[in-house]
Amino acid sequence: MKLHFKIVGAENPVLMSAADQIFSAGGKRMRPALVFLVSRATAEMTGLKEITTKHRRLAEIIEMIHTASLIHDDVLDESDLRRVCHGSEQKAVLPQLNLGAWLLCWKETVHQLYGTRVAVLAGDFLFAQSSWYLANLENIEVIKLISQVIKDFASGEIRQASSLFDSDVKLDEYLMKSYYKTASLIAASTKGGAIFSGVNGSVAERMYEYGKNLGLSFQIVDDILDFTQSAEQLGKPAGSDLGKGNLTAPVIFALEESSKLREIIESEFCENGSLEEAIELVMQCGGIERAHQLAKQKADLAIQNLICLPPGACRSTLEEMVLYNLERID
C-alpha cells in the first residue's frame, strides 16, 4: 500500500486534492485511508507512537475484500440474456426478437460466460487470500468483524438482486441493503483500526457508528449522483440503477408522491422513453432533495460519534471526510 495520507489541517489544499482523488475515483482507497486515520486518531489515546504493521495489514485486507466484492458484483446474470434468447415464462425484456438479435445474444452469452468465470475465480482468490491474512492477524474480534462484512455484502447483494423493480420497497429495507452493501465494510474498517490501537470497547463502538453512518451517507450520495450526474461523469449511463430495477432513496421518496412513477417502474421500462420519464418524475417529486436530507442526517450522526476522540488533526480530517462526501452533490 503506497498510499500516504497526509494528516494536515482541513484547509490544506494538499489534503483537499488527496480527498478529491479518493472520492472521485469512486471512493477507492477511502477505506484504507479511514483505517489509517482512525488508527492514528485512536493511537494518540492509547499512547501508541506509530500505527502498527497490523493496522497496515488490516488496510490491505479491507481493500482486497472491497475489490473482491466489486469483482463479484460484476458477475453478470446470464438469466437476463437467457430470458431474452429463449423467451421463457419469465418476463421478456425485448418484446420482439429477430434473428439478428438472437445471434447477438448468443455471442454476448459466450462473452459474458468467459468474463463471468474469471470474475468468480478472481473474486474467490481475493477473498481466500484476505481470509488467510486475516487469520494470521490472530485477533478473533477483528476476524469476526471482517468475516461478518463479507457475509453482509453477500446478503445485501442477494437482497438487491431479489427485489428488483419492487415498488413496495421501504426506506428501512433500502437502508439495510445499503448497510450490508457499503456501510458494513466502512464500519469494519474504522472499528478495526480502533481495535488494533487498543482502545476500550466503547470507543471502538463509536468508531463503528462513525463508519456506519459515513458509509450510509456515502451510499445515498452515490445514489443521488446516479440521477444528477451526466453519463460522462459517471462513466456509465445516468439512471442506470433505476434502469436495472434497483430502487434507491430518491426513487423511494418520489414513489410516495407519484403513482405514475410506480406504474412505469412496474412495467420495467418496457416502453421506449419510459426510463427518461421516470427520471424526470423522480426529480420533480422532490426525490433528490429528500434523499439529500437523509444523507445529511447520516452525516451528522457520523460526526457526533467523533466526539470521543481527542481534538486534533486526525479528528478534523475524519470530520472533513464526512463533509467532503456531502459536497459531491452541492
Next chain:
Amino acid sequence: MLLSRLLRLSRHDRSSVSGCRWLLSQRHNCFLLPISPKPFGDSALKVFGCRETYTWCLPTFYADRTNIHHQSSSMVEDDQLDPFSLVADELSHIANRLRAMAVAEVPKLTSAAEYFFKMGVEGKRFRPTVLLLLATALNVRLPQPTSVSKGAEAELRSRQQSIAEITEMYHVASLLHDDILDDADTRRGIGSLNFVMGNKVAVFAGDFLLSRACVALASLQNTEVVSLMSTAIKDLVTGEIKQMTSTADQRYSMDYYMQKTYYKTASLISHSCKSIALLADHTAEVALLASEYGKNLGLAFQVIDDVLDFTGTSPSLGKGSLSDIRHGIITAPILYAMEEFPQLRAVLDQGLDKPENIEIALEYVRKSCGIQRARELAAKHADLAVSAINSLPETEDGEVRKSRRALVDLTQIVLTRNK
C-alpha cells in the same frame, strides 16, 4: 434392529465353519433390507460381500465362540455397520442447522436453502461423516462418568461438529461457484442454483456461505485451527485456478494433476481432520495421522471420481458423464493412457472441443490400462489412509474402535462406489 437379528443368528450356531458361512449369508441377506436409504447402500453390498466378511470374521468366531457376550461385542466390532449410520443423527442435526442458518439470515435464499439441504442428502455428506467418525476415533482417553467431564466432552463435541459444519459450508460454496464456472444446469438431479436464480445470486450465495463459515471458525477461538481452515479455503481456490490456467505441459503432467487434486479436494479434508485432532488437544503425532488419513482419503476419493467420469455405473468405460474430458480437463486415466500411447497427446493438443477427438481419446483410454492404473493409484492412497488409522494409539474403548473400523471401511467404500 439389525444387530439383534445378528445376535439371534449367532446364538443359533456359533461353533462350526459351515454355521459361520450360513451366518454370513444371512448377514448378507440382512443387508438387502435397508433400514433407511443410504447413499452408498449399493456399494456397501459390494464391499461387504461374502468373501471379504468371511476373511474378517472367521478368526473372531474361532477365538470367542464359547462366550456369548464376547461374541456379541465382537459382532459389534466386526459388524459391517454402514459408517454413515454411525453418525446419522449428528449429521441430520448439522443439516438442520445449516438449513436454518441459510433461511433465517437471508430470507430470500429460502428457495436456495432447499438446494443446500438437497446437497446434504443427494451429496453424500461425506466430509462431515469422516470428521464426526474421526472425532470419536481419536477419543483416546478412558471414559469418565463424572458430570464435569461430561460437560466438557459435550462442549468439545459441539466444537468438532462446528468443524464439520464449516467444512460442509466451504464445500457447498465451492460447488456453487464451480457450477457457475462450468455453466452447469443441474447438480445431482435438481437445477443448479446459478441456473435457477442466476449467476449473481449463486456467486453471492457462495460468498455468504464462505463468510458464515469464517465467522463460525473465528468463534472457535483457536487461531491454529483458523489458520488451517483458511489455508484449506485458499487451496480450494488455488486448485481451481491451477486447473483453469495450466499450460499444456502442466496439464499432461502426473505431478501437476496430483498437486491440483490435493488442492481441490484433499486439502480441505486433510486440514479439517487435523483441526478435529487439534481441538481435542491431541499430540502433534496424532494430529499428523489425522491429517494423513484425510489427505489420502481425499486423494483416493478424487481419483475415483475422475475414473467414474469415464466409467459411470459400468465397471469399464461406458456411460460416464465424460464431463471432464468435454471441458478439456485431463485426469489420471488419460494421463496413464498417454504413457502407453504417446500419440494420444497429439489428439489432446488438437483440442477436445471436437467430438471426434473425444471419441479418439476414449478409444485410447479403452485400449490402455488407464482406468486400471488409476484405480490402483486410488487404492494406494486408500491403503495409506488405512495405515494412518492403524497407527493411532491403541484403545480398548468399543466406540472408538467401531469408529476406527468405520473410517477404514470408508476407504473401501470410496474405492468401490460406482456413483
